[in-house]
């Protein structure tokens with residue numbers, strides 16, 4: 511367990527990788543080392559804001575061709591089709607961008623790291639009732655000129671933001687204007703595409719959306735404490751600067767945790783030692799998401815905000831037949847077929863986490879129509895399409911020239927949660943672009 515306990519900033523790469531891979535394994539967090547944390551005071555940020563509907567002063571009025579058709583389309587229903595000959599612009603992702611010189615976490619750079627099977631680059635998502643155009647970086651920058659796009663959530667939000675910035679970099683050179691690594695790696699990050707684009711993309715580490723103190727902030731701590739009625743800084747105060755906000759979270763909720771609300775413990779997850787009301791991961795995620803979206807609707811300072819996109823969970827694919835650090839825990843080389851009851855079946859917890867997003871976003875959209883006309887809510891539903899892609903995670907190829915093309919030892923750190931970039935994560939961004947354009 512040593513790797514899971516402490517991560518020093520100077521620790522070796524494999525150790526860091528082992529650390530985050532361990533985090534993906536929820537059962538490990540059921541092992542307890544220390545007494546529960548107590549938070550003495552709770553800042554109730556949510557109550558600081560009043561409701562006030564605001565007229566929109568700006569909107570994303572640039573429409574793309576085909577948007578009207580696209581809006582009728584359920585892009586989450588479809589299949590992955592082999593697109594080997596047209597891996598680039600057609601949408602397979604194969605040659606859209608080269609991650610080598612991108613400001614991107616090394617572990618996602620599967621090509622550079624020597625992932626031997628390149629097939630994962632050449633599958634294109636084909637929705638059942640429409641075509642999904644590949645993101646056009648120049649058009650994307652035009653669409654967001656003078657605006658700020660923020661990704662808020664866990665490392666899957668960062669994974670997607672970094673892939674996007676790398677892709678946009680094929681059209682314009684970004685400047686990294688803010689980085690805050692702290693102990694957990696990339697916490698708050700901002701890239702600027704300077705004039706004439708004037709587009710900023712930021713990421714905010716906020717795996718529970720609300721404040722958490724514990725393992726998610728310091729891997730040396732075994733427990734998670736989640737304060738349900740306190741939003742996390744700095745995203746909540748940066749709301750005023752955001753035009754488009756993308757929320758991608760969910761993976762941390764199945765961790766064992768103690769929940770506080772209004773200064774009191776209101777429940778636990780996976781903490782039988784505490785003899786408190788057990789709360790399921792999806793029920794907590796739903797509660798937190800509801801409050802977050804309500805807060806966004808209520809926050810009068812967020813008067814630039816036009817679009818909030820909430821992403822459904824993209825399932826991890828650790829092969830249950832092996833331990834997480836076995837070389838074959840993540841070695842599939844082909845997508846699953848579309849059989850939703852077969853291999854690509856979404857697990858019960860993930861299905862519930864997804865449902866929470868669909869229902870809470872629908873409720874927020876209804877509330878916003880009344881209280882914040884002009885503020886749009888969308889669900890970026892990637893659960894099904896991601897569930898079919900066990901072949902597109904970094905696997906054991908998480909550092910540069912991993913294994914030098916040679917054999918992989920039987921025990922090796924594995925990432926079967928994040929996505930290679932380029933890879934299917936670019937499809938998430940293709941859909942995001944249509945949502946931004948579709949306002």
Ligand SMILES: *[C@@H]1O[C@H](CO)[C@@H](O)[C@H](O)[C@H]1NC(C)=O
Nearest residue numbers: 656657658687702708709710
């Ligand atoms: C983007 O960031 C740069 C550098 O901090 C800043 O000068 C610019 O005003 C920002 N643009 C937007 C649209 O937020």
Ligand SMILES: *[C@@H]1O[C@H](CO)[C@@H](O)[C@H](O)[C@H]1NC(C)=O
Nearest residue numbers: 781782783784785786787788
């Ligand atoms: C657990 O809590 C219940 C209700 O407060 C109490 O009756 C019971 O004795 C507690 N069990 C233990 C083992 O402390």
Ligand SMILES: *[C@@H]1O[C@H](CO)[C@@H](O)[C@H](O)[C@H]1NC(C)=O
Nearest residue numbers: 556557559561801804805808
């Ligand atoms: C938002 O405003 C509504 C209506 O005033 C209020 O009932 C609700 O508690 C507020 N929620 C948050 C999270 O600020």
